[in-house]
Amino acid sequence: xxxxxxxxxxxxxxxxxxxxxxxxxxxxxxxxxxxxxxxxxxxxxxxxxxxxxxxxxxxxxxxxxxxxxxxxxxxxxxxxxxxxxxxxxxxxxxxxxxxxxxxxxxxxxxxxxxxxxxxxxxxxxxxxxxxxxxxxxxxxxxxxxxxxxxxxxxxxxxxxxxx
Amino acid sequence: xxxxxxxxxxxxxxxxxxxxxxxxxxxxxxxxxxxxxxxxxxxxxxxxxxxxxxxxxxxxxxx
Numbered sequence: 001x002x003x004x005x006x007x008x009x010x011x012x013x014x015x016x017x018x019x020x021x022x023x024x025x026x027x028x029x030x031x032x033x034x035x036x037x038x039x040x041x042x043x044x045x046x047x048x049x050x051x052x053x054x055x056x057x058x059x060x061x062x063x064x065x066x067x068x069x070x071x072x073x074x075x076x077x078x079x080x081x082x083x084x085x086x087x088x089x090x091x092x093x094x095x096x097x098x099x100x101x102x103x104x105x106x107x108x109x110x111x112x113x114x115x116x117x118x119x120x121x122x123x124x125x126x127x128x129x130x131x132x133x134x135x136x137x138x139x140x141x142x143x144x145x146x147x148x149x150x151x152x153x154x155x156x157x158x159x160x161x162x163x
Numbered sequence: 164x165x166x167x168x169x170x171x172x173x174x175x176x177x178x179x180x181x182x183x184x185x186x187x188x189x190x191x192x193x194x195x196x197x198x199x200x201x202x203x204x205x206x207x208x209x210x211x212x213x214x215x216x217x218x219x220x221x222x223x224x225x226x
Contacts, residue, residue, distance in 0.1 A: 001208050004201055027204050030192040032185075034207050103164050112167055118197055129167035136171060148180035149189070156189050 002092025012121035014055035017043035019113045020125040029128045037093035043106040049076040059089040102137020
């Protein structure tokens with residue numbers, strides 16, 4: 001089980017530059033679906049990689065699904081060499097995405113995200129129209145129901161704005 | 164990325180799926196704060212995990 005509250009608190013208080021995407025972003029916008037992991041797009045600046053590596057180090061980050069004992073060193077250099085990491089941690093599953101299909105990286109997405117207040121901390125979340133756009137770009141059949149819910153949410157929010 | 168505020172043309176498959184969306188749940192959720200939405204998700208996750216464990220126990224018991 002993923003402790004979303006702790007993970008968000010950890011990333012925010014560690015001053016990691018990231019944007020919530022995926023299922024958690026959908027939850028923030030009001031979606032009702034269950035999601036198992038936290039997906040974030042993180043800034044690839046060197047300072048941010050250092051902050052991200054230091055923040056997660058105490059929580060045993062490891063490649064999800066990889067055989068135990070695989071040589072995996074968790075540090076900024078590993079983050080620098082890779083791009084997208086699907087991790088398991090002692091706080092739960094965390095996907096660190098350097099880029100996402102149809103959206104690009106942190107710098108491309110930051111102008112399509114907004115700061116949100118979560119459990120007393122501020123972090124950025126991908127805006128609903130952009131979330132819909134990247135889900136459409138991914139083109140995965142399993143996202144069709146998700147997309148339907150997100151588009152319905154957008155319609156509901158627009159309806160509320162008109163009241 | 165293209166401007167997300169420019170509406171995409173409707174996807175007929177998504178439009179079909181949209182008919183099955185329970186909007187009463189969405190409206191209820193929109194009345195909640197972001198913190199409440201995340202806490203609800205964590206409750207749901209705990210419930211799903213408990214049900215999974217109960218299913219496993221039941222299968223083990225039958226063996």
